Amino acid sequence: MVITMVGKVPLDILRKYIFCRIGVSDPDVIVGPGYGEDSAVIDLGDRVLVVHVDPITGAVDWLGWLAVHISCNDIAVTGAKPRWLLSVLYFPEDASEELIDTITKQIDNAAKEVGVMVVGGHSEYTPGLNRPLISMTAIGLASKDKYVRTSGAKPGDSIIMTKTAAIEGTAILSTDFAHILRDKGVDNSVLKRASNFIKNISVLPEALVLTDVGVNSMHDPTEGGILGGLAEIAYSSNVKLEVWEDKIPVAEETKIICDALKVDPLKLISSGVLIASVPQERVEQALNEIHSLGIKASVIGKVEEGSGVIIHRKDGSTEQVGKSVVDELFRIWKIYE
């Protein structure tokens, strides 16, 4: 298991009990809790403070490393440079020193890769836990005229995505479903390459470059995959996104694994991919700058007046995407559990 997807609280519950119960209203808070916005943006006068928190559970092989990269991704897509982390490490009561050693080494390494400092946190042995759990708070700063929100997409923009669909999901399926995939004739070498996809989970380099180019919206699609991420941009920006399946790059390993399990790679968890809504006149520059980092980037669709997401499938059909996309991982875990 690379990472465990814990169950998202449904949007209607979030709306009813969470988004509205936030204490006092602070006029310095530019972006607070809400649909599609993963980080808060706070006005500090000269700059903005960007803050985000993520709960991470999963395999010890990657846990600490992922916690750093995933939380920093959410800062980077607001156009801010992640700077500081606070970690809460919940260990099972019988956690060995080795486990603590492994996880904190990963955190240290990932933090060095991103260039951030862990400034505080808390570590506990928690009764009842059967695996470690991390809450990672990430904090960054952005200049006031450059921060980017999910909800900023504008009609006329092009939609750019980096890398290939379902990077994270491909890695998860290749490890968690390895024996099923082998039974279905998937080669060991494919599984091995697929499991390494997890190493591409940071979107920091391309997010920083796109911030400098100047984009209207950025988002890292996690649960619900590319289509889930596009829906969050569309519905929070009050625009219509039209995208074409044949323009969305899918890695060979992802294709093989998704075909074998009958999984839609466009609805499979996709940390590692960055989606951006880019003004027409900056699309070429954006693509060039991302390519110059050695990262793949593709125009997959466009933004129009209207509402929602329409995906034109390869078979000629079209599909309307709702506000919440159930991740294929949830569906398939239920089938095989």
Added chain:
Amino acid sequence: MVITMVGKVPLDILRKYIFCRIGVSDPDVIVGPGYGEDSAVIDLGDRVLVVHVDPITGAVDWLGWLAVHISCNDIAVTGAKPRWLLSVLYFPEDASEELIDTITKQIDNAAKEVGVMVVGGHSEYTPGLNRPLISMTAIGLASKDKYVRTSGAKPGDSIIMTKTAAIEGTAILSTDFAHILRDKGVDNSVLKRASNFIKNISVLPEALVLTDVGVNSMHDPTEGGILGGLAEIAYSSNVKLEVWEDKIPVAEETKIICDALKVDPLKLISSGVLIASVPQERVEQALNEIHSLGIKASVIGKVEEGSGVIIHRKDGSTEQVGKSVVDELFRIWKIYE
């Protein structure tokens, strides 16, 4: 159960694996991870940013409310006004809508009491959990010349504490050990009054007042009680603290409950108490200002050259206090479990 104390990771493990594995070293970080410092302090140029995170588990009756107050306390003792919160709410998989309703209402109410805004967070149903768990990140701002650290105590200072010893512990014992206490002849009316001690858990008012007066160190003693808190001030400041048991106020309810269970109220978890190291010439002003808030404040000892904490007991004996004080709650849970 009012609040569950989860097991602290021992100091030698923290030193070996956590305090030193913090990614890059950031020159803007004034206070990073370390013994006795519960909040990070970051230089923003004109001001300092103060950030803190706390894991909270415990009874649903108080969970959300406590999470807000306890995390805001840690910001306030640095001399900063808490402003923004990020909450991670981990619910058991079978959590009812009512549970979510209860906890988020408490968070909303407490945030209004403190005057802070919940700017973001994450809510999840977490497989394997049998009770809700909260990670609360609190963020505040302080002026650059006014922030206070645990490690700032100076020889010549007086040690002031507010309220009475073991406020939080008294509330916990009165509910978690109610039937044992009743068996030992403790009155129901005492237990009822003791359980209400939890309402005094915020140290925000006195911390803000003391910040304005100008103190050298502030700390809110949690696990390990007053003596644990004093040890953190002494060892992080490289000074010796000398305190007198007969100067430390203990509420009647605390005395009755601690006597019945043979518990030392000075080593019992004490959120709600503020300890401060105050320059001699400002002691009178400090006491007056706290009293004018309607809050009890007492001089309990003094700071000298040297190292560690010496407590002069009422029976004429003296006791040296080590760096880590095991909370009486841990000891007594083991006896009665």
